[in-house]
Amino acid sequence: MPQTTQTINCTRLAKTAMIIDIPFPKPCLSPTMIRLTTTAHQWAAQFCNQQRQPLKAEQVYRNTLAVWAVHELLRVEGIDSDLEASHSWNLIFQTCSDAADLVLPSQGRLECRPVDPDAAVMAVPPETWEDRLGYVAVQLDDALETAMVLGVVESVQQETVALADLQDFAPWLERLRPQKTSPPVPALTRLQDWLQGQLDQGWQTLDSLLQPPTLALNPRSDLTTRDRPLIRRAKPLALPSLGEAQIVLAVAVLPQAAPWPIAVSLGPLPPVQYLPPDLTLSVLDPDGVAVMQAQSRATEQLTLEFTGEPGDRFSVQITLGATTLTEAFEI
Secondary structure (H helix, E strand, C coil), X not given: CCCCCCCCCHHHHCCHHHCCCCCCCCCXXXXXXXXXXXXXXXXXXXXXXXXXXXHHHHHXXXXXXXXXXXXXXXXXXXXXXXXXXXXXXXXXXXXXXXXXXXXXXXXXXXXXXXXXCCCCEXXXXXXXXXXXXXXXXXXXXXXXXXXXXXXXXXXXXXXEEEHHXXXXXXXXXXXXXXXXXXXXXXXXXXXXXXXXXXXXXXXXXXXXXXXXXXXXXXXXXXXXXXXXXXXXXXXXXXXXXXXXXEEEEEEEECCCCCCEEEEEEEEECCCCCCCXXXXXXXXXXXXXXXEEEEECCCCCCEEEEEEECCCCEEEEEEEECCEEEEEXXXX
């Protein structure tokens, strides 16, 4: 006996009002309400038409709208989500499970459960009780024109959750927002401390680090006297792109009434003889603006000379490719 195939008209799940997409600046009508646009219904119809069973087709349609609504809400809030990586966007998972998840890259999966306007509980299938950031209740109106995010729970151990027990979604959403982190502030090295023989962590006398000295570091050497000795300090630095090889940052200062002559120099740590090409040495002002700069062309040494008053601050920046090292100083 020949088999008969039932045709499912998924467009009937959406009302006629949704056939014409009314343009809005944003899909969100309020902080938790999302307009279900033609795009949302096109996705839902595409997935729905791949199902043979009417109840499964309707389930897929509603799950798709709920997931798309949360995806749009997160997009407006500046939080990334990946529909394509979600099980709810995969035919196999749609068919074999009650998939309504939304992947948040580098964070996890958020479960988006559709609920009816008159529902008192949110249904949560046992297959989703693990590996979820939270469970969001998404109320779909009767016309499937809008979706309202009612709230969220972090974990479930039963198949229904009372809507009265949901947490407010807006505050909970903040934990998903990318956190802006400020770059670490480099430790401040005070050159006046060197006059007292103090050495900050990592700094050494130039002669103790390089024997024999391979960096010519003598700014305004004609002013050097017993009363104004030239102070030279050096610090080995490691750059990941150089492997085990290191470079040496050296600073020389000539204390005098004012201004103080200062030189900063960059050279290879023996037995390496040359700096790598495109290595850049910069002197930055207190605002982080480069005021002096030199770039290696497989040279032996880079040196920048300038003067400053006691109390002035500057930074020395070393850049090679994507790696940047910064040392901050106060005269």
